[in-house]
Amino acid sequence: MGKKIFSGVQPTGNLHLGNYLGAIKNFVTLNNDTENECIFCVVDLHAITVKQDSKELRNNIRETVATFIASGINPKKSIIFNQSQVSAHAEGAWILSCVARMGWLNRMTQFKEKAGKDKEKASIGLYSYPVLMASDILLYDATHVPVGDDQKQHLELCRDIAQKFNNDFEVDNFLQVPEPLIQKEFSRIMSLKDGSKKMSKSELSDLSRINLTDSKDQIINKIKKAKTDPMPMPNGLQELDERPEAKNLLGIYASLTNTTLEKSIENFYGKNFSEFKESLSEILVNKIEPISIEIKKLLADQKYLDQILLEGVEKANLIASKKIQKIKEIVGF
Incomplete structure (x- = not known):
């Protein structure tokens, strides 16, 4: 029902x-x-x-x-x-x-x-x-x-x-x-600049969030500049508690691909952050860019x-x- x-x-x-x-x-x-x-x-x-x-x-x-x-x-x-x-x-x-x-x-x-x-x-x-x-x-x-x-x-x-x-x-x-x-x-989606703060439009830096009206280039640039830590990709959920920025980016990836956080960790374990960020950017662009283009088209009418x-x-x-x-x-x- x-x-x-x-x-x-x-x-x-x-x-x-x-x-x-x-x-x-x-x-x-x-x-x-x-x-x-x-x-x-x-x-x-x-x-x-x-x-x-x-x-x-x-x-x-x-x-x-x-x-x-x-x-x-x-x-x-x-x-x-x-x-x-x-x-x-x-x-x-x-x-x-x-x-x-x-x-x-x-x-x-x-x-x-x-x-x-x-x-x-x-x-x-x-x-x-x-x-x-x-x-x-x-x-x-x-x-x-x-x-x-x-x-x-x-x-x-x-x-x-x-x-x-x-x-x-x-x-x-x-x-x-x-x-x-x-x-x-x-x-929960956090700021790209600080993994302890919720993503918000009130944060001063536009680099802290992906807006639904962002272009492909803006999305790629924001993910490239998103804060990470010097360590390699984590190997388990426990490790993520001490690494809020890594947890946030992996959480975004998991939500966009409809997979679990564990599965996302598995996919990227041992790889470096730049490789992961490339994959994340690609998925974000595929999902957000069509929405961004359509929003602009609708707002014109x-x-x-x-x-x-x-x-x-x-x-x-x-x-x-x-x-x-x-x-x-x-x-x-």
């Missing part, structure tokens, strides 16, 4: 290899399974938890849609839309925030990390956004949600909110309690991207508006 899948991506612009291997590649696999029903949301409401430039945000929304399609998500099979255009998301977030408990939100480690030392200056939205995420998921009766390590805790909160709503209003299974979909054999969003919003609205109407009736509105 097919799964009903919901997932959201923030329109931060300049999506990179970490976003592709951590989420988008998996979305494509889920989209290609004919039994699955997939809803992919550009979560622009989440994006404004920190201040955005309005023109840039509009461009980033389109770029995220272009990246989805260029990577292989079929907008005819899956729903692609932006969250702000379906009012049920914000309405649901308010109702569910009256069900969620302060103690639950206080345990969210991601807020502590993002707000840093000066929590007083963080927006309320940054604090309460896991409740909006719960609304996103629960409005569509999603059975499964693809999550990375950083979102597992938020999905647990979503499950708690669904169960509390069902219990409080004595409506068994009205809000579907979703299951997490964790990628098997996936390595804004009307087409806006049409995809418009059609997606209409489909999403049909589902979400019915669910929010029932939620309001249950609450007593």
Whole structure:
């Protein structure tokens, strides 16, 4: 039996290899399974938890849609839309925030990390956004949600909110309690300049990441300059714990070739890094260059991207508006 899948991506612009291997590649696999029903949301409401430039945000929304399609998500099979255009998301977030408990939100480690030392200056939205995420998921009766390590805790909160709503209003299974979909054999993608830091668009050096809009030459150059250590290629998993840069590059290779880290180590044991980097560059170019070319082509046709969003919003609205109407009736509105 097919799964009903919901997932959201923030329109931060300049999506990179970490976003592709951590989420988008998996979305494509889920989209290609004919039994699955997939809803992919550009979560622009989440994006404004920190201040955005309005023109840039509009461009980033389109770029995220272009990246989805260029990577292989079929907008005819899956729903692609932006969250702000379906009012049920914000309405649901308010109702569910009256069900969620302060103690639950206080345990969210991601807020502590993002707000840093000066929590007083963080927006309320940054604090309460896991409740909006719960609304996103629960409005569509999603059975499964693809999550990375950083979102597992938020999905647990979503499950708690669904169960509390069902219990409080004595409506068994009205809000579907979703299951997490964790990628098997996936390595977290780290910076090419520092294997202890996550690959991020906020890192100053562009050499720290492979952007999904990079050209063939840029990809080859970045892998050539990627940090390694003076030792030869490792001979086992244990050795990798002390060698974060080697672990990261091997993890990228394993994710792109759909093999295990052990198998990747086996393939290159005893060889030098330059030989391995050549193989990695070739695989990256084969995978990323066609996506990069297609993104640029799609971005040149804004009307087409806006049409995809418009059609997606209409489909999403049909589902979400019915669910929010029932939620309001249950609450007593």
